[in-house]
Amino acid sequence: MVSYIIRRLLIAIPTILILIIASFFLIQYAPGGPFTSERPLPPAVLANLEARYGLDQPLWKQLWDYLTNIVLHFDFGPSFKFKDRDVNDIIAQGFPISLTYGSLSFIAATVVGVGLGVAAAIRHNSWIDYAAVSMGIGAQALPNFIMGPILILVFTLWLGWLPGGGWNGGQWQYLIMPVIALSTSYMGNIARLTRSSMLEVLNSNFIRTARAKGLPTRTVIWRHAMKPTLLPVVSYLGPVFVYVLTGSVFVDLYFSTGGLGAAYVGSALTRDYAVLLGVTILYGTLTVFVNLITDLAYAWFDPKIRY
Amino acid sequence: MKHMSKLALAALMSTTMLTGAALAESHVPEGVTLADDQTFTYRQLDEFSSLDPQIVEDVDGSDVVRDLFEGLMNQDADGNLVPGVATGYEASEDKKTYTFTLRENAKWSNGDPVTANDFVYAWRRAADPETASPYQWFMELMSLENASEIVAGEADPETLGVTAIDDYTLEVKLTAPLPYFPQMTTHSTTFPSPQSVIEEHGSEWTKPENIVSNGAYVLEEHLPGERSVRVRNEMYWDNENTIIDRVVALVINDENVALTRYLAGELDRTDIPAGQYPSLSEEYPDEAVSFPRLCNYYYTFNVSDSGPEAFKDVNVRKALAMAVDRNIIVEKVMQGGQPPAYTFTPAAVAGFEPPTLPWTEMSQAERDQMAKDLLAEAGYGPDNPLEFEMVYNTSEAHEKVAVALSQLWKQKLGVQATLANMEWKVFLEERGNQNFEMARGAWCGDYNEASTFLDLLDSQSGYNDGKYSNERVDELLEQAKTSDDTSPLYTEVEEILYEEMPVIPIYHYAGVYMLDSDLGGWPVDNVEQNWYSKDLYKIAE
Numbered sequence: 116m117v118s119y120i121i122r123r124l125l126i127a128i129p130t131i132l133i134l135i136i137a138s139f140f141l142i143q144y145a146p147g148g149p150f151t152s153e154r155p156l157p158p159a160v161l162a163n164l165e166a167r168y169g170l171d172q173p174l175w176k177q178l179w180d181y182l183t184n185i186v187l188h189f190d191f192g193p194s195f196k197f198k199d200r201d202v203n204d205i206i207a208q209g210f211p212i213s214l215t216y217g218s219l220s221f222i223a224a225t226v227v228g229v230g231l232g233v234a235a236a237i238r239h240n241s242w243i244d245y246a247a248v249s250m251g252i253g254a255q256a257l258p259n260f261i262m263g264p265i266l267i268l269v270f271t272l273w274l275g276w277l278p279g280g281g282w283n284g285g286q287w288q289y290l291i292m293p294v295i296a297l298s299t300s301y302m303g304n305i306a307r308l309t310r311s312s313m314l315e316v317l318n319s320n321f322i323r324t325a326r327a328k329g330l331p332t333r334t335v336i337w338r339h340a341m342k343p344t345l346l347p348v349v350s351y352l353g354p355v356f357v358y359v360l361t362g363s364v365f366v367d368l369y370f371s372t373g374g375l376g377a378a379y380v381g382s383a384l385t386r387d388y389a390v391l392l393g394v395t396i397l398y399g400t401l402t403v404f405v406n407l408i409t410d411l412a413y414a415w416f417d418p419k420i421r422y
Numbered sequence: 423m424k425h426m427s428k429l430a431l432a433a434l435m436s437t438t439m440l441t442g443a444a445l446a447e448s449h450v451p452e453g454v455t456l457a458d459d460q461t462f463t464y465r466q467l468d469e470f471s472s473l474d475p476q477i478v479e480d481v482d483g484s485d486v487v488r489d490l491f492e493g494l495m496n497q498d499a500d501g502n503l504v505p506g507v508a509t510g511y512e513a514s515e516d517k518k519t520y521t522f523t524l525r526e527n528a529k530w531s532n533g534d535p536v537t538a539n540d541f542v543y544a545w546r547r548a549a550d551p552e553t554a555s556p557y558q559w560f561m562e563l564m565s566l567e568n569a570s571e572i573v574a575g576e577a578d579p580e581t582l583g584v585t586a587i588d589d590y591t592l593e594v595k596l597t598a599p600l601p602y603f604p605q606m607t608t609h610s611t612t613f614p615s616p617q618s619v620i621e622e623h624g625s626e627w628t629k630p631e632n633i634v635s636n637g638a639y640v641l642e643e644h645l646p647g648e649r650s651v652r653v654r655n656e657m658y659w660d661n662e663n664t665i666i667d668r669v670v671a672l673v674i675n676d677e678n679v680a681l682t683r684y685l686a687g688e689l690d691r692t693d694i695p696a697g698q699y700p701s702l703s704e705e706y707p708d709e710a711v712s713f714p715r716l717c718n719y720y721y722t723f724n725v726s727d728s729g730p731e732a733f734k735d736v737n738v739r740k741a742l743a744m745a746v747d748r749n750i751i752v753e754k755v756m757q758g759g760q761p762p763a764y765t766f767t768p769a770a771v772a773g774f775e776p777p778t779l780p781w782t783e784m785s786q787a788e789r790d791q792m793a794k795d796l797l798a799e800a801g802y803g804p805d806n807p808l809e810f811e812m813v814y815n816t817s818e819a820h821e822k823v824a825v826a827l828s829q830l831w832k833q834k835l836g837v838q839a840t841l842a843n844m845e846w847k848v849f850l851e852e853r854g855n856q857n858f859e860m861a862r863g864a865w866c867g868d869y870n871e872a873s874t875f876l877d878l879l880d881s882q883s884g885y886n887d888g889k890y891s892n893e894r895v896d897e898l899l900e901q902a903k904t905s906d907d908t909s910p911l912y913t914e915v916e917e918i919l920y921e922e923m924p925v926i927p928i929y930h931y932a933g934v935y936m937l938d939s940d941l942g943g944w945p946v947d948n949v950e951q952n953w954y955s956k957d958l959y960k961i962a963e
Contacts, residue, residue, distance in 0.1 A: 147847025159574040167554035198472040279683035368675040373647035
């Protein structure tokens with residue numbers, strides 16, 4: 116197990132390095148640059164700006180400087196757009212916000228989704244099943260960029276219960292709408308996955324044996340059926356966790372949360388190379404680690420898997 | 423004398439304290455009762471790029487910087503120059519030297535006096551290649567002595583044509599006589615900056631905990647992507663006459679969400695999404711406002727070598743321009759009170775009288791007929807239809823206009839225009855390299871004078887993406903730089919543009935806002951929309 120973890124971590128280093136290099140060149144390949152604007156800068160001014168940010172250097176030199184600054188100083192460079200801030204600043208400010216509402220959405224989607232799925236499977240073909248399935252499909256059909264404006268319309272304009280946006284240090288009133296908007300579609304998916312997986316498990320031989328031996332339904336479900344049911348769900352949850360953090364751009368834009376999603380997409384549009392690279396590295400690293408954790412979790416859920 | 427004024431000031435201050443806001447009514451109309459809560463909250467489209475006056479480049483950032491810092495001159499509600507830190511100025515006979523007199527009671531928020539040296543420092547800093555300001559060129563535009571050499575790295579920033587004669591006298595030397603030079607000192611690049619604070623904190627100096635500013639407000643809080651808050655600067659020289667206590671800028675990217683939050687009472691000002699002005703002005707007649715702005719919207723022909731052969735024929739260009747029914751575009755597509763454009767320069771520009779051109783006298787039916795004749799003359803018709811591609815940057819509003827244009831051309835002239843949209847930076851790159859046939863363009867004036875628009879069509883201009891070139895136009899624009907009466911010159915340029923039609927003017931912009939009826943003092947007549955929170959006030963309900 117320990118040697119497996121160490122091996123995986125060692126593989127992570129070249130993976131992330133390849134990610135950095137590929138992203139670095141892909142960004143450069145996109146037409147336009149950070150200082151392309153409607154008012155083209157006079158050549159002398161452009162030269163000064165490029166010199167200030169080292170963009171006048173050959174590409175390999177820029178890449179080398181970039182990598183050494185990360186390794187030696189943990190410095191991800193300056194932002195070309197937000198000239199009062201650097202990449203470390205932008206991530207330090209936006210990531211905790213994304214992480215907060217992302218994790219809450221993840222927990223909400225998982226708990227409610229699994230609950231709905233299990234309830235639907237146990238009462239298969241009853242009204243609970245139909246209600247859960249319709250809710251699941253409804254939630255899945257509502258992408259967060261539709262949910263956002265609808266929630267604001269209902270809770271802010273019509274009911275006047277919640278503030279229409281902002282973060283305010285993560286006060287609960289400001290969290291409700293972002294979490295609902297972000298978690299609903301995942302909730303629907305998780306419910307659907309759990310339901311079908313649970314139905315399959317409930318029909319398998321070991322459950323029949325458990326029932327035959329006279330165990331109460333509750334014990335059958337919780338002790339025997341739950342773990343194998345969640346196995347396919349867990350493999351879905353890993354990417355979802357990274358996705359609620361990266362895919363949160365709509366939440367940031369609609370609810371003015373100040374999270375990292377908006378900064379990430381914005382940096383791609385403004386060709387803010389350093390910010391784009393910095394956040395890509397952050398999300399890439401996160402993906403690598405979450406994948407590792409997911410793989411380790413398999414071993415707990417399925418006794419047949421051993422590392 | 424000094425003693426006297428101090429006494430007067432003391433008297434003034436005590437009265438202010440006694441009667442509260444009653445005295446602070448220099449810009450509040452009589453009979454208006456002020457609200458207890460003087461907080462102004464508005465929507466900001468995007469996170470601003472910087473709060474450093476020499477570096478900021480976007481409109482949202484400039485709005486904040488204009489509150490935090492004060493330059494030599496300010497603008498009033500109509501866009502006229504009024505004293506800022508300077509009480510006035512004198513121009514030399516040849517208009518190449520300007521001497522500004524600074525007020526002695528102007529202070530930084532830390533209590534230090536604002537002196538001429540703060541301006542010298544700021545202007546040198548703006549031109550200094552080390553600062554790497556995207557607005558370095560503004561120092562060149564101001565024609566300051568040695569500005570170009572400094573930006574090019576050929577001269578020391580200290581050689582810039584700006585000197586502090588003493589603490590309260592600033593002398594500026596120009597390479598060309600600029601009659602509108604004082605207007606340019608309302609631009610944020612020219613605002614003073616606090617040398618000691620910048621040297622102490624470096625690029626961190628604009629953070630709320632570090633920043634020191636000399637305007638009517640100081641920065642209290644800045645949460646990027648969420649909001650920023652500025653509060654009254656107690657040290658500001660005209661603090662007694664400031665009414666708004668607190669200004670909150672909320673970053674709301676989506677204009678429909680912003681409108682919902684406005685209607686829920688969270689905002690005092692927001693933008694009206696395209697097409698919604700008619701219904702909103704019916705439902706909220708006191709709140710929906712539309713007024714002319716200093717911006718134009720046009721399509722440019724690529725007349726360079728890489729452009730299509732058809733567009734080298736003036737008849738084709740003119741036919742396409744004639745067939746655009748501008749009333750359909752502004753009344754059915756934009757629906758925000760935009761004025762239709764028959765000149766490149768907006769009529770709202772100060773001192774610009776739009777000339778009477780043949781097509782302004784015609785009805786649309788006459789223009790359509792002329793368009794058909796011109797196109798037939800150029801050899802295009804049902805057997806040989808004109809085909810081209812028009813590009814615009816991806817946006818819902820631009821797409822609507824492009825669709826309307828191509829339909830108008832198709833119906834009236836049988837022209838086949840293909841639409842192509844591109845992401846913003848790709849669009850700029852392609853347009854800048856003449857990789858297009860016809861492209862969308864729009865321009866907002868840097869200052870309130872026709873040359874800020876017409877210079878775009880100077881053959882030497884870096885912004886002339888269609889590569890139009892006419893010697894007479896270049897000559898007239900050169901003359902306008904130093905002329906006392908520019909009006910006939912600009913009229914002639916517009917007449918040439920009508921005859922040659924290198925661009926198709928479509929409409930001129932309108933500012934279309936929802937303004938809370940409790941908000942007073944919004945400068946709807948300031949076409950540049952240079953607004954100052956200190957001139958606003960909230961009315962009691």
